[in-house]
Amino acid sequence: MFRGFYTASTGMIAQQRRTEMLSNNIANANTPGFKAEQSTIRSFPDLLMSRIEQKGNPSLQNGFAPGGAQTIGSVNNGVYMQETLPNFAQGSIVESGNVTDIALTEGNVPIDEETGKPGTIFFKLQSKDGGEAYTRNGNFTVDGEGYLVTPQGNYVLDQQNNKIALPSENFTISKEGNITVEGRAAGKLGVAFSAQPDTLVKRDNGLFYTIDNEPLQDAYANNQVSFTLEQGFTESSNVDSSQTMTAMMEAYRVFEANQKVLQAYDRSMDKAVNEIGRV
Template sequence: MLKGLYTATSAMITQQRRTEMLTNNIANANTPGYKEDQSSIRSFPEMLLSRMESGSFKAGGYSRSFSKHTPIGSINTGVYLQELKPQFSQGDLQSTDQPTDIALSESRVPVNQETNDKAALFYAVKLGNGDIRYSRNSRFSLNENNQLTINGNVILSTTGQPITVGSENFKVAEDGTVTENGQNLGKIDVRIALDTRNLAREGNDLYRTENGDNLPSAVNRPDVNYSVKQGMAERSNVDITRAYTDMTAAYRSFEANQKVLQAYDKSMEKAANEIGRIG
């Protein structure tokens, strides 16, 4: 009976975590460049149940006893949410006509032969402590020093320096070159993650590498083709309809396992308070 309790409880915990993931996806459906999380649910190893029995036989005038195991079948020991994995497909591009909205449009990126997943492109930004992080947020802004930033973190050029403009009247070419009044102010650096499994979400629309290495630049790579679109914003890749449907299914599964848990609880209460009293 306790195995059933553990199985139902593990399913409830799994569906609770899945609901939290889906809630976060829905909450960020309007966040520019947000990449939805996906989950992988795995089951614990199955256990083989056997019935232990005893038998006897006569040999040499003596009765000999022995034990034997009769297979009953297997039992599942529950499920767990193995991992949360961002899905890095590009979101739809939306025209905003705002000069500080600058979106990445991927035309061609290499495919990881091991995972069969496409590589992902990001803007490189520098934190206040000097660490490099990566973002797909297309809503740029200017800080007090007139430097291009994403959520307050300065965007790096291909030379590793911030890009400083005079006003919001700057222009961005499709190759990422920033100009103002005919003056070249730098080229936006675009980095490539060849294996997206090495990326970890950090919050504030930022990603970091698990191994601590910096992502290589995608600029002038022969196997990469992209364009930078000024006046456009990349929407999140969250499918709202599917997210709500999945959330309803997760809730129903949680509710079903909750009823199973209540049934086990009543059975144990009866065994303790009634059967135990008769004995």
């Protein structure tokens, strides 16, 4: 019976964490470039229970004489939320009219042979520790020193990993990523390619990092990758609000069902202790 308490409680914990993940998706439904997270719920390995049979009586000299094991059956240990993975499907491209807003539009990206999933492209940023970070949120701005930055203050990098200086608002970014400031070429907007985006680490503000802090491949150098950049546009979130709300209701119902099972076990234990125990 105590095992039933643990099984029901693991189901409640898994659904609670799933609800938190879905709530975060809903909260970022209007965040440009946000990638909705998906959960993977797995069951703990089953245990095979057996009963050890005994022949004869125990003695101080020889102890118990085992007579073999009789299989009782398997016991389930509940479930857990194994991991959350972002959905890297591209969101809708929406016109903003802001010259510092840039949207990445994927054309062709190769499919990884190991995972069977397509790769993904990102804007290259400078992280706070000086390394590289990556994002699909092209809602950029110009800071007080004239550099192109994210709203959180991360510098946007060019193809040569240099900060992009924009001394005036008279600049353009072509579909191929070429930056022109007051009629003069000023480099190329940095775009990185990840063949296995599921291996990236997602942190706050929609930023992604590599596990080993090694930089991703330059997307321009991969002939199998094609994309365009749209100035004055942003990529919207790929969160499906209606589907997410339905999933949240489902998680709540499953949580409630596990809660009722837990209450039923509690009532049974109450009777076993306070009523049967008296007899």
